[in-house]
Amino acid sequence: VLSKRRRDPTQLLQILREVQEQVGYIPPPALTAIAAALKLPRARVEGVAGFYSFLHLQPVGKYRVLFSDNATDRLLGNLDLLGTMCQKLWVEQGKVSEDGLVSVDVTSCTGMCDQGPALLVNGRPITRLTHQRVNEICELIRSRRPLSLWPQEYFRVEDNIRRKDDLLNTVLEPGAALAAAMALGPEAWLGEVQKSSLRGRGGAGFTTGVKWEACRNAPGEERVIVCNADEGEPGTFKDRVLLTSYPDHVFEGMTLAAYATGARQGFLYLRGEYRYLLEPLEAALQRRREAGLLGQGIRGQAGFDFDIEIHLGAGAYVCGEETALIESLEGKRGTPRIRPPFPVIKGYLGRPTVVNNVETLAKTVLIALEGAERFAAVGTAQSTGTKLLSISGDCAFPGIYEYPFGVSIEQILEDCGATDVQAVQVGGASGTCLASYEFHRGIAYEDVPTAGSFMIFDTSRDLFEVARNFVHFFAHESCGFCTPCRVGTSLLQNFMDKLATGHGAKYDLADIEWINRLLKAASHCGLGLAAANPVVETLIKFRPAYERRLQSLDFAPAFDLDQSLAEARRMTGRDDADAHLSSVEAHR
Ligand code: SF4
Numbered sequence: 001v002l003s004k005r006r007r008d009p010t011q012l013l014q015i016l017r018e019v020q021e022q023v024g025y026i027p028p029p030a031l032t033a034i035a036a037a038l039k040l041p042r043a044r045v046e047g048v049a050g051f052y053s054f055l056h057l058q059p060v061g062k063y064r065v066l067f068s069d070n071a072t073d074r075l076l077g078n079l080d081l082l083g084t085m086c087q088k089l090w091v092e093q094g095k096v097s098e099d100g101l102v103s104v105d106v107t108s109c110t111g112m113c114d115q116g117p118a119l120l121v122n123g124r125p126i127t128r129l130t131h132q133r134v135n136e137i138c139e140l141i142r143s144r145r146p147l148s149l150w151p152q153e154y155f156r157v158e159d160n161i162r163r164k165d166d167l168l169n170t171v172l173e174p175g176a177a178l179a180a181a182m183a184l185g186p187e188a189w190l191g192e193v194q195k196s197s198l199r200g201r202g203g204a205g206f207t208t209g210v211k212w213e214a215c216r217n218a219p220g221e222e223r224v225i226v227c228n229a230d231e232g233e234p235g236t237f238k239d240r241v242l243l244t245s246y247p248d249h250v251f252e253g254m255t256l257a258a259y260a261t262g263a264r265q266g267f268l269y270l271r272g273e274y275r276y277l278l279e280p281l282e283a284a285l286q287r288r289r290e291a292g293l294l295g296q297g298i299r300g301q302a303g304f305d306f307d308i309e310i311h312l313g314a315g316a317y318v319c320g321e322e323t324a325l326i327e328s329l330e331g332k333r334g335t336p337r338i339r340p341p342f343p344v345i346k347g348y349l350g351r352p353t354v355v356n357n358v359e360t361l362a363k364t365v366l367i368a369l370e371g372a373e374r375f376a377a378v379g380t381a382q383s384t385g386t387k388l389l390s391i392s393g394d395c396a397f398p399g400i401y402e403y404p405f406g407v408s409i410e411q412i413l414e415d416c417g418a419t420d421v422q423a424v425q426v427g428g429a430s431g432t433c434l435a436s437y438e439f440h441r442g443i444a445y446e447d448v449p450t451a452g453s454f455m456i457f458d459t460s461r462d463l464f465e466v467a468r469n470f471v472h473f474f475a476h477e478s479c480g481f482c483t484p485c486r487v488g489t490s491l492l493q494n495f496m497d498k499l500a501t502g503h504g505a506k507y508d509l510a511d512i513e514w515i516n517r518l519l520k521a522a523s524h525c526g527l528g529l530a531a532a533n534p535v536v537e538t539l540i541k542f543r544p545a546y547e548r549r550l551q552s553l554d555f556a557p558a559f560d561l562d563q564s565l566a567e568a569r570r571m572t573g574r575d576d577a578d579a580h581l582s583s584v585e586a587h588r
Contacts, residue, residue, distance in 0.1 A: 002037050009038050010349070012331030016049050017272075017314055021123075025056040051333040051479075052314035053107070054123070054272045061096045061103035063141045068118045070109035070234045071425070071469040072392045072455055078117040081134050082106065088138040102141050108317060108473055109234040110273045113392035113455070114160045114399045122147055123275045126154045155276070159241045160399030163415065165386045166366055166378060167249070167359075168402050174248045175293050177368035181256050182299060190216065190260040193364060195372035197384045202228060202320075202357030203427065203451035205383075208364070211354055214344040216261045218352035223263035225254050225306075226348065226355045228325055230271045232317040233428030234473060235453035238388040239358040241400050243270075243277050246362060247284040251308060253361030255293065256368055257354055258306040266308035267348070269325050272315045281310055317477035321525050322355040324479070335481045336525040359388055359452070379405035383444040391416050393456035409439040412454065420458045423542070428453035429470040430530030433463070433537040463538045464545040468496040470534035478527060485528030488519045492532060499549045506550055509539065 001018045005011045012034070019030050026049050035042040049055045067073070067082045082093065086104050091097040094105045112118035115127040124147060126137070133154070140150055161168060181189040194209030215223055227250060231239040242250055254266050270277065285308055288294045298304040316334045319325045323337035326348050347353025363385055367375045376384040383405035389412065392398045396417025403412070413421055424434045426443070427450040434441065434448070441448050457466060475493040480486045492515050495508050516532035523529045539546055562580055569575040 002034070007037055007039075009040055010329065010331045012038060012040070012045065012048055013052070013314060013328060014311060014331075016045075016052075016055055017312055020055055024062065025059050028057075031057075048331065048333055052272075052316050053476075054315035059096065059100065061091075061101055062144070063102045064120075064122055065102065065104045065137075065141075066107035066110075066120045067105070068108075068110035068112060068116060068120070069106035069469070070113055070116075070473075071457075071466045072113045072235060073109070073116045073118065074465070074469060075393060075457075075461065076117045078106075078129075081117055081129050081131065084131060085134050085138060088135065089141060101144070107273075107315065108232065108477060109236075111231055111237040111240050111271070112157065113235050113237060113390065115158055116392070120273065123272070124155055125157055125273070125276060127157060157240075157244070157276070159245055161241065161245075162391075162397050162399040163401040163403065165402040165404060166375075167362060167386060167388070168246075168400075170249070170366060170369065172246075172248050172252065172365055172369075174252065174288060174291060175299065177252050177365040178255055178259070178293065178299060180368045181259055182301065182304075186260055186262070189256070189368070192367055192372045193260065196367045196375040197382075198360065198363055198367065198375070199383065199445060200357055201359035201363065201387065201451065203233070203449070205445040205449055208356065208360055211344055211356070212257060212260045214342075215263070215352045215354045218345045220350075220352050222265065222351045223258075223261050224348045224351050224353040225257045225261065225263045225266040226322075226325065226329065226353055227254050227266070227268040227308075227358055227361055228320065228322065228355050229274070229358050230269050230313050230320045230325060231274075231358070232271055232320045233430065233451055233453050234470070235390060235392055235425065235428050235455040236451055237390045237392075238400055238452045240274060240277075242358050242362055242388075243274065243281060247281055248288070249362040249365050250358055251284065251288055252293070253356075253364045254308060255298065255306055256364045257356065257361065259304065261352075261354060263354070264305050264307075265348075266306060267329055268308055268310045269319070269329060270310055270312050271319075272313045275312060278310060278312060285310070316479070317473075318479045318525070318527055321527070324525070325355065326353065333479070335479055338524075357451070380442075380444045380446065382446045387443055387450070388452055389443070389450070389454045390452045391454045391456070394418060394421070394458040394461070395456050403443065405444045406442045408442050409434060409448070412443070413439065413456065416456070418456045418458070420460075421456055422459040422461060423457045423463055423466075425455040425457070425466070425534075426450045426453070428455075429473050429534055430526065431533075433467075433534065433541060435541045462545060463542040464496075464499070464549065467534040467538040468500060471496050471531070474527065474531035478531070482522070482524040482528065484518050484522035485524065485531065488515050488523075488528065489531045491515055492519075492535065496535065499546065502549060504546075504550050509546060509550075512536070512539070 035045045096103045112127050117129045118127045198208040199205040294307050296305045319328045319334040321336045324334040328334040343353045389401045475489040478485050478489045516536050
């Protein structure tokens with residue numbers, strides 16, 4: 001691994017990942033060897049390896065099975081299937097089987113919600129799981145059959161494109177958009193992007209032209225373009241489809257950004273769950289190099305040099321935040337940075353850096369081909385163009401839908417065959433939960449913004465359990481850097497579990513609201529700020545789902561204190577009869 005990679009600290013995460021692909025985990029001598037080769041403290045190498053949930057410092061099963069555990073996977077019975085697998089393989093969830101053959105556990109949303117329930121086996125996705133398929137997988141594991149000999153249709157991932165509009169209908173001749181932009185020159189091309197009012201499709205909605213201009217004007221010699229393909233928001237999978245079937249749109253968009261800003265270096269940061277896309281994307285890059293669309297003197301223009309490297313993530317939702325992503329690209333733990341300075345001024349290795357979402361970059365191709373005016377004529381005043389939605393949950397036709405901005409929730413529900421809908425979670429776990437009286441509202445930055453996730457829940461679903469799933473997700477994904485988020489998400493999770501087990505009291509609801517205020521006031525990044533949203537919103541809009549779980553008592557403890565102390569009493573041999581809760585209550 002070391003011989004194939006640059007001896008440079010920015011390669012650390014990629015080296016760790018590749019060692020694990022070969023050995024199955026990262027053994028201590030590998031940590032030492034990597035630290036020596038990269039001239040890094042061993043503690044730093046171990047700290048990075050320990051941060052990412054797909055990296056392991058201890059042996060894991062020869063077959064590592066991870067069931068996707070988004071709220072929509074739950075609707076499709078993923079836990080039931082997981083139980084069946086554990087039973088058949090004689091393994092406890094989260095443990096390695098005694099013979100070291102297999103481990104089975106859950107992981108955050110794998111981006112396959114349109115074809116769930118899904119799992120990853122040694123990093124490769126298997127979708128459309130049924131009990132029969134789980135039984136077949138158990139047989140293959142028991143017979144120790146290598147993954148290369150498993151039926152290849154297991155690994156088929158569908159695009160499920162259901163509605164095309166401007167972007168998905170555009171067939172791109174590689175280089176055509178670049179030719180159009182180069183005919184204008186970099187300043188005029190940047191002007192076109194600004195005129196289009198294109199806004200970032202990753203959720204925040206920042207104006208792309210403004211971002212590019214800030215990077216272009218920032219002091220420094222080297223500039224960088226980063227495509228954020230760390231599509232980790234639960235329920236989002238539209239970037240998966242763009243990367244699968246429209247890679248030239250994405251890479252051409254990155255090159256268009258480089259042309260406008262003067263960047264020479266580009267990265268595509270691909271989420272670890274999409275590892276299976278690495279080889280096809282590398283092949284697409286190679287084709288573009290051979291066609292003179294990447295590398296030195298692009299399209300024959302001296303001085304226009306730009307190339308793209310793909311970096312893989314390793315299972316950390318927080319790396320979707322642009323500064324955490326840059327830290328990860330630099331081979332570090334994915335901890336969000338303090339801003340300012342913003343990445344456009346000081347990003348990757350201190351260089352001015354543009355970080356754009358996959359869909360945003362693909363959209364710039366349309367602007368180059370058809371012009372800013374044509375682009376801005378679609379959508380609404382503050383949200384120009386179209387938006388890709390990843391639709392999943394209770395509907396007949398889950399998949400990818402492209403709509404002009406402004407489309408109403410009602411229209412989308414009708415198109416995807418959803419009936420009897422109780423709620424729609426728009427924008428993923430950190431987004432907004434809309435009740436039926438809000439379905440007249442529209443998808444747009446000025447109304448209901450979204451990075452693309454659109455999860456539907458019909459009236460048979462328990463919104464409390466949906467919110468509990470999201471809260472567990474945030475507690476798992478908190479990077480632990482700041483105390484309010486690290487502790488707050490964990491407390492929130494405990495409160496929700498307490499309510500779920502019937503130990504909740506009305507004061508717990510007040511405490512949840514207090515934790516929400518704390519998270520909003522003191523969290524360092526968007527994860528902590530949004531972590532309580534799913535609970536707070538469902539508490540307001542679907543309060544009966546909470547109230548029916550409350551005890552009539554003012555307070556009910558979440559655990560049995562006497563029982564918790566029993567082991568300590570046994571070990572110390574000290575058991576004062578007056579120090580039991582029952583005797584304290586008797587004295588009252
Ligand atoms: Fe990390 Fe949470 Fe703090 Fe963000 S808010 S930096 S995820 S601990």
